[in-house]
Amino acid sequence: MTVQQPNSFRTGPDERGHFGIYGGRFVAETLMPLILDLEKAYLQAKTDPKFQKEMDGHLATYVGRPSPLYFADRLTQHCGGAKIYFKREELNHTGAHKVNNVLGQIMLALRMGKTRIIAETGAGMHGVATATLCAKFGLPCIVYMGAVDVERQKPNVLRMKILGAEVRPVESGARTLKDAMNEALRDWVTNVSDTFYCIGTVAGPHPYPAMVRDFQSIIGRETREQMQVAEGRLPDSLIACIGGGSNAMGLFHPFLDERAIEIYGVEAAGHGLKSGKHAASIAGGKPGVLHGNRTYLLMDDDGQIEEAHSISAGLDYPGIGPEHAWLKDMGRVKFLSATDDEAVAAFQLCSKLEGIIPALEAAHALARVPEIAARKPKDHLMVVNLSGRGDKDLASVEAFVGSKGR
């Protein structure tokens, strides 16, 4: 199974938003003119030094960037192999990487003269980041959130409300992230003239996957510099969890063309890949079309989308960003998975060994670290994207552990 690899992995998408066969713009006609406008506005902003400078300013003084690159000493000793570093995205304002992307999109919305912001959210971290920046910039904010997620991520619902956002629980379908995204798209189709849809991951119609990736790539760019300072060279491996794939893409993208660097994405295996109750669209899905793009999706043989299952609301999505789908086919990124049990164990291990309570999402990446690290020599440099902090997950973890009688 050898694939012809491209000269560079960093040139995509093409002008129609395709990464190989993935991506594209599969949306209703009502949205098409808006998406074309957005693409134009984004391309202009991207090359406007003023936009970039203003964003850098907010990233420094409001978000708190750069986020540290931290040597996880005790976890390294515990694993007994590679030197493990954490990219501390959980230290960003609002507690996750999501804010990097939201800042960019809200600045773009203002530039386009939009006066109303909508977002979908799973774990609530993207919703909180959107509510936060809408507060900062004085914009009304409506967040669609599956009713199931409203229940299991209560602290974030409260945060959004305090920040002045309206949280609309979504009762359709499985009442999780996928359905929140459907509902946000329906809102957008209805309120086209004044509304900006702030998507929380590297999915959706072009230009979202590329735009969100660009805003998140600051993670990887900083990591390059910080690792140079810390170790005088680039890392040997990268690992991140995958919901839609934005924290992963942000870390990976600046390194894609250093082919010696091993790159791992970790999907949520829920109750186990064989159980049918998981959220691993690469491991258990196939290419299809949903939410504006072609990508790997969980579905039945009639093309009906299946519900994802994960203890982590932020990974509970039956798809994955189209660029990941392409990188998978190209063999550039290796996709692994971690079950609920494994993620919770990693959550506990990281908390006790490093004094850092990770988000359950990030705990999926951490779950695969020990076995990979153990196989590597002591001078192997490994970076784990610590995409968010776990305060929001304390109740879920307690309930999970309680139910297992541990």
Next chain:
Amino acid sequence: MSTRIEKRFAVLKKEGRAALVTFTMAGDPDYETSLAIAKALPSAGADIIELGMPFTDPMADGPAIQAAGLRALKSGQRMTKTLAMVREFRKTDDETPIVLMGYYNPIYIYGNDRFLSDAKAAGVDGLIIVDLPPEEDEELCLPALKAGLNFIRLATPTTDDKRLPTVLTNTSGFVYYVSITGITGAAAPDTGKVMTAVARIKRHTKLPVAVGFGVKTAEHARAIAEGADGVVVGSALIDTLRQSLDKNGKPGPGAVNAVTKLVSVLAQGVRSARRVAAE
């Protein structure tokens, strides 16, 4: 070479009236009932039949059509059964045009080429695929045209004069004007505005223009039929069908009649319209 859709619009033009286009969901609430409804539609006054292909995630549809799709899926509807339903229908009706409407993924998974040849063989005349804009014409639109199926495109209030030619380029059969920016079943728009929009589209194309989204009553259908070449009614029929179901979602003996009764009323509305001189 003309399709049943083209023939039907040509006949109606001679009669000087607009078409009543009905939308019902294949498999809602079950295969047999939805087939019985489809078979009863033409004599109740439907000129063109749109059959929904159910999908779990219909991102441009309101609660009524979402629920209809889920009812259909729950009762075991699949793409193969939707195509079988068209074949059954064709055994007794070789004239009423049938348009399949839905989302791309179930077709893509069925296999585009296989779908087009099976649909054509079953007696399908046209396709409306909500999430395939002209930017993705190579996916299914161009192969469909080649296979002899009409590819009917949606034009919306956001489709301005600059964009209309792009939308119309590979459109055939008719143009479906979505009268609101919004999802199916939402509030009806102001008829005056719709007429202006229809006239605008007609300046760009000779194709018939049908108007849908939000049409619920005979009066409303009549008003739209005065300027448009077709009136599409969907959510109202689906709501009527839903109301006829029992607590467990099972159809009672009156299910088919409930739908056809509303269709005849709407057909009277369409037929009583005084058409403004259509050019």
